[in-house]
Amino acid sequence: MSAVTESPDVPGLLLKVGAATDTGRVRDHNEDSALAEGGLFVVADGMGGHAAGEVASGIVVETMRELVDRADLTSDDVTQQLLVANERILEAVASHPEQKGMGTTAAGIVLVTVGGADHWAVFNVGDSRVYRYIDGTLTQITVDHSEVQELVDAGVISPDEALVHPARNVVTRSLGTDYAYQSDVWVLPPYAGERFVICSDGLTNEVPDDRMREILHLNPDPQMAAEELVRAAVEAGGRDNVTVVVVNLDGDIGDDLTETSPRAEADTAPRGRPGD
Numbered sequence: 001m002s003a004v005t006e007s008p009d010v011p012g013l014l015l016k017v018g019a020a021t022d023t024g025r026v027r028d029h030n031e032d033s034a035l036a037e038g039g040l041f042v043v044a045d046g047m048g049g050h051a052a053g054e055v056a057s058g059i060v061v062e063t064m065r066e067l068v069d070r071a072d073l074t075s076d077d078v079t080q081q082l083l084v085a086n087e088r089i090l091e092a093v094a095s096h097p098e099q100k101g102m103g104t105t106a107a108g109i110v111l112v113t114v115g116g117a118d119h120w121a122v123f124n125v126g127d128s129r130v131y132r133y134i135d136g137t138l139t140q141i142t143v144d145h146s147e148v149q150e151l152v153d154a155g156v157i158s159p160d161e162a163l164v165h166p167a168r169n170v171v172t173r174s175l176g177t178d179y180a181y182q183s184d185v186w187v188l189p190p191y192a193g194e195r196f197v198i199c200s201d202g203l204t205n206e207v208p209d210d211r212m213r214e215i216l217h218l219n220p221d222p223q224m225a226a227e228e229l230v231r232a233a234v235e236a237g238g239r240d241n242v243t244v245v246v247v248n249l250d251g252d253i254g255d256d257l258t259e260t261s262p263r264a265e266a267d268t269a270p271r272g273r274p275g276d
Contacts, residue, residue, distance in 0.1 A: 013111070013118060013190065014251040017041070018223030020230040024202060025238035032200050032243035033057035033104075038068040039111030041245050045128050045200040047174065048102030056104040056176050059092060060085045064108070073112045075121040075185050082106065082125065082175065082183045089176040103176030106183070107142055108198050109247065114187060120196075122186040126171045129204055131197040131212070132188075138197075138213040141186060145173035163208075169201070195222070195248050197229070202242030206233040222246040 023030040031046035031053030044060040046053025063085035067073060085106070093099050105126025112121040122130050124142035127149075132139050143149065147170040148162040157165060173180045195216060203212075207229065215232060219225040226246045233242040 013039070013249060015039070016222050016248040016250060017245065018221065018226035019243075019245045020223075020226040021243040022230050022234050022238070022241070024234060024241050027241055029054065030241045030243075031057060031104075032202070032241045033061040034198075034243050034245055035061045035065055035108075036245050036247075037065065039073075040064060040068050040108070041110070041196070041198055041247055042106060042108035043128050043198045043200055043243050043245055044107075044175075045105040045126065045202070045241070045243070046102065047104060047171075047176075048099065052099040052102035053104065055092060055099060056089050056102045057106075059088050060104055060106050060175055063088060064106075067110065073110060073121075074114075075112050075187055078110050078112065078121045078123055079183055079185055082123065083181070086175045086177070086181040090178065093176070103174040105171060105174055105200070108245075109196055112187070118190055120188045120190060122188060123183045125181060125183045126174045127169075127201050127204075129197075129199055129201070131199075131209075133195040133197065133213070133216050134191065134193060136213070136217065138209055138216065140209070141188075143184065144171075145180075145184075146171050163205075169205075190249055192249065192251055195225075195246060197225075198245040198247070199229070200241060200243045202238075202240035203229055203233045203244055205240060206236040206238070206242070216246075220248075222248045 017036045019036050033044045035042040042064050044057035046057035105128040107124035107128035107130050110121045112119055122141050127144040127146045130142045132141050148165045151157045152162050175181050215228045216225055219228050226244045229244045230242050
């Protein structure tokens with residue numbers, strides 16, 4: 001059920017990482033892929049069936065892995081590498097027509113350099129998500145590229161209605177297309193005590209945010225947290241593959257956020273969205 005990941009040593013940062021995945025109760029194979037290495041953490045949720053989704057998500061993970069040993073990464077490097085992954089998926093389909101229609105979401109965090117200092121580049125394509133947990137508050141950083149998110153943004157349905165809407169699994173962007181592959185990227189400064197959850201929608205379709213927050217509170221160890229989040233999704237129905245990566249940042253990096261800090265809300269909110 002779990003995939004234990006050793007904590008990487010990144011200069012200036014003390015990271016502790018856990019990862020877990022499960023096929024779930026309905027699917028016959030797992031099309032999710034994940035990467036937790038160095039300062040790069042990714043979850044990709046493949047689509048296409050007949051192992052094609054697994055191929056697409058695997059291409060994303062292997063393409064992003066090429067950034068692990070690259071020095072002085074920028075958010076533009078992350079965006080460009082996702083474009084490379086998109087092209088490689090299209091090339092794979094051209095070479096194997098039986099895999100036509102395969103694609104994948106992707107979401108994650110990458111340590112990048114901004115002004116000579118470490119920052120997080122948070123990205124997503126599709127409806128896999130990145131959450132940030134700090135001081136007991138869980139915040140969804142990424143914004144789903146999905147039909148129901150567009151309906152919520154337009155005020156047509158409520159967030160609660162989106163959870164049960166028949167189109168909740170329809171994404172509007174994914175890697176493996178020649179028209180809807182653009183990623184969103186946010187840049188955030190690191191803070192001591194923060195934790196990130198990177199997950200496929202197999203988690204978020206089964207486990208509400210309040211339950212996720214409770215599990216994180218009860219499980220400070222990232223491996224235990226990842227395993228408990230996956231277990232909760234399977235026990236709640238397990239109707240999809242579920243993959244979770246949990247990243248803890250310990251040490252004295254940045255300022256501790258408190259409710260009285262005027263910077264807390266601004267630094268938690270997404271920034272740097274393309275086109276802003």
